[in-house]
Amino acid sequence: MVALLAGCGGGAGGSRGGDSQVAATVNDSExxxxxxxxxxxxxxxLVQGDKEGTAAARVLEGLIDQELAAQAARAASLDKDPRVVQRIEAARREILAQSWQESVATGARAATSDEIDRYYEARPALFAQRRIYxxxxxxxxxxxxxxxxxxxxVGETRSADELANALRRAGLTPATRVVSQAAEDIPMGLLERLAPLEPGRSLLVPQGGTARIFxxxxxxxxxxDRRQAQGSIAAYLANQRKGEAVAEAMKGLRAKARIGYQGSFAASAPAGGASATR
Incomplete structure (x- = not known):
């Protein structure tokens, strides 16, 4: 892919060094x-499964179309349309915020071997006693x-047939489906309740005015085993710590900032948070 990209740059105007290597010119733009x-x-x-090596060329064609449309938009003064200006500013704010949060996240420390061991041992249903349900x-x-x-x-039934009979006696007609899921694809709270159950047993999970029976x-x-799980556990703990680092940094920014909620938003301002201005 690197060679292909270099070729794209060299064929359309030569190298200008590093990241400025030109891939194509579109009117007066590069x-x-x-x-x-x-x-x-x-x-x-786009790269995965790109056996023919055309991903870069296809991306370039898309960028050319995008640049042509952008040039046409500027020619029509759409870049001065207030709605367009707002969208550009929103995109800029989002990119800057995401970049700052990513810079904070890079400071999160990696999980130690002991921490990975403790995580593995504390969740047998995910690892040592993992099942496909x-x-x-x-x-x-x-x-x-x-x-x-x-x-x-429901807890007393010992088979799907017994469950069906129990629901029938209760005057209930269930909507039923059968699914196959690995342990890691099941919410942890539900998995911890399913793991001890033998085949045929059921559990009920309340959900508002309904109930789901598994x-x-x-x-x-x-x-x-621990060796197989090490990579995924380390990645999970790293992502968790990155999220915690970003959340803590955002909390610090809010604590230092002067935030005033105005108009109809004043009523929904967080309790004990920033001042509300009417």
Whole structure:
């Protein structure tokens, strides 16, 4: 890909050194190899499976179309349209904010071997005792009055047929589907409740005025050892710490800033936060 990008630059006006290498000229404007590379970095799927090596050329054609349209927009004075100006400023603000947050995140420390061990050992359902679950998911109506009895009835059933009979006796007609999910694809709170269940057993999860009932049809053992899990655990902990670092930095910025909520937004200002101005 690097060689291809260099070729794109050399064929359209020669090298101008480093990131300024020209890939194409569009009227009086230039498109650089760096711009092509930036698109490829942001959209790695364009490169994956690119057996013919045409990803860079296709990206360049897209940039040419984009530049032509942008030039036409400026010729029509659309760059002075207040709505366009607002969108440009919003994009600029978003890019700057994201860049600052990324710079903060890079300071987060990597997980140690001991921390990875503790994470692995604390979540056997994800690793040492990992399973592939085949679940029957049934949705039924359940208000606060009937929920306790229904929960008890569901917990006593030992097969999908017994569950169906219990729901029928309760006058409920469930909407049912069967899904296959690996442990890591199940929300942790639900996984911790599913993991101890033997095939045939069910659990009920309240959800507003309804309830979702999960019946374990199969639980196929598929453990992941510490060595296999190390990379994913390290990446997860790193992302978690980056998020915490950004959140803490944003909290500090807010604490130092003068923020005044005005007009109709004053009523929804955070309690104990910045002052509200009417």
């Amino acid at each position: 498109l650089t190899v760096h711009q092509v590379q930036l698109v490829l970095e942001r959209q790695p799927r 085949v679940l029957q998911e049934s949705a039924v109506e359940a208000d606060a009055a009937t929920l306790p009895a229904l929960t008890a009835q 019946t374990v049809l199969q639980a196929i053992k598929a453990p992941v």
